[in-house]
Amino acid sequence: MASNTPSNTNSTTTEVKDTWSAELYNKNASFVYSPAFTSAVLSLLEAKPGERILDVGCGSGEITADLQKVVGEGGMVVGTDFSRDMIEKSKVNGVKHAFVADAQALEFPSDLRPYSGTFDAIFTNAALHWCKRDPVGVIKSAKAALKKDGKGRFVGEFGGYLNCVGLRGAIHSVLRRRGYDPDKLDPWYFPSTQDYQTLLESQGFEVKHISLNPRITPLPGDLVDWQQTFCRESCFADMTDQEAEEAMKEVQALCAVDCQDASGKWAIMYVRLRFVAVLSQKV
Numbered sequence: 037m038a039s040n041t042p043s044n045t046n047s048t049t050t051e052v053k054d055t056w057s058a059e060l061y062n063k064n065a066s067f068v069y070s071p072a073f074t075s076a077v078l079s080l081l082e083a084k085p086g087e088r089i090l091d092v093g094c095g096s097g098e099i100t101a102d103l104q105k106v107v108g109e110g111g112m113v114v115g116t117d118f119s120r121d122m123i124e125k126s127k128v129n130g131v132k133h134a135f136v137a138d139a140q141a142l143e144f145p146s147d148l149r150p151y152s153g154t155f156d157a158i159f160t161n162a163a164l165h166w167c168k169r170d171p172v173g174v175i176k177s178a179k180a181a182l183k184k185d186g187k188g189r190f191v192g193e194f195g196g197y198l199n200c201v202g203l204r205g206a207i208h209s210v211l212r213r214r215g216y217d218p219d220k221l222d223p224w225y226f227p228s229t230q231d232y233q234t235l236l237e238s239q240g241f242e243v244k245h246i247s248l249n250p251r252i253t254p255l256p257g258d259l260v261d262w263q264q265t266f267c268r269e270s271c272f273a274d275m276t277d278q279e280a281e282e283a284m285k286e287v288q289a290l291c292a293v294d295c296q297d298a299s300g301k302w303a304i305m306y307v308r309l310r311f312v313a314v315l316s317q318k319v
Contacts, residue, residue, distance in 0.1 A: 093163020
């Protein structure tokens with residue numbers, strides 16, 4: 037990250053183990069920020085020159101850096117992510133303002149605190165399904181960061197109801213057979229549109245758009261690679277490397293009939309929940 041304004045900010049969030057690797061993420065999951073898969077939610081955001089935008093769960097910052105170009109010198113884009121490794125990579129990728137924080141209880145560092153409550157939009161892509169502990173806390177964090185002029189908008193996309201259908205069930209089955217509790221180890225929050233709309237409205241947001249969008253997602257590698265990126269430090273966190281490798285291969289074998297084509301290529305059925313919600317002026 038490089039800038040003459042708060043560019044090297046660190047979060048006040050309590051230090052915890054960073055289980056994310058930007059390098060592994062970029063290798064096995066670059067589709068997450070590819071134009072083919074992000075154009076729809078970015079069109080809902082409708083970022084404009086001069087706007088202030090907070091990108092929650094910015095990851096390695098590819099989209100954040102693109103948004104900087106849209107808002108221009110008169111605007112400001114701030115990225116935040118729970119992973120320090122991701123934030124450091126986002127700086128390398130040209131993100132000017134970023135800090136480490138938990139979206140479920142977002143705290144701005146001291147030098148960015150004056151900007152809280154001044155953002156035109158909160159944007160998020162492929163992040164909120166990791167906020168299983170307190171999804172309402174995410175919405176409260178967005179509410180606190182937005183302008184209170186009746187125009188502040190919360191726009192995003194994340195895994196919704198039926199996301200990774202089949203694969204998630206296979207993971208649960210393998211964990212259960214090996215004596216682990218899948219409900220405790222499963223890290224994901226995949227709500228229905230009705231459930232998420234209810235949460236948004238409970239915090240004073242008016243939902244302008246909400247939908248579930250099935251999407252076949254081709255993988256650059258196999259299903260073990262995908263699990264190494266997204267499951268090793270959650271679903272299989274309590275296992276040795278050897279047991280985790282065996283378990284992931286078992287999951288892959290169970291899913292091959294649905295997720296591998298005749299040429300050997302792998303894909304997963306993603307279902308993305310997209311939403312646009314505007315904060316009421318009354319709150």
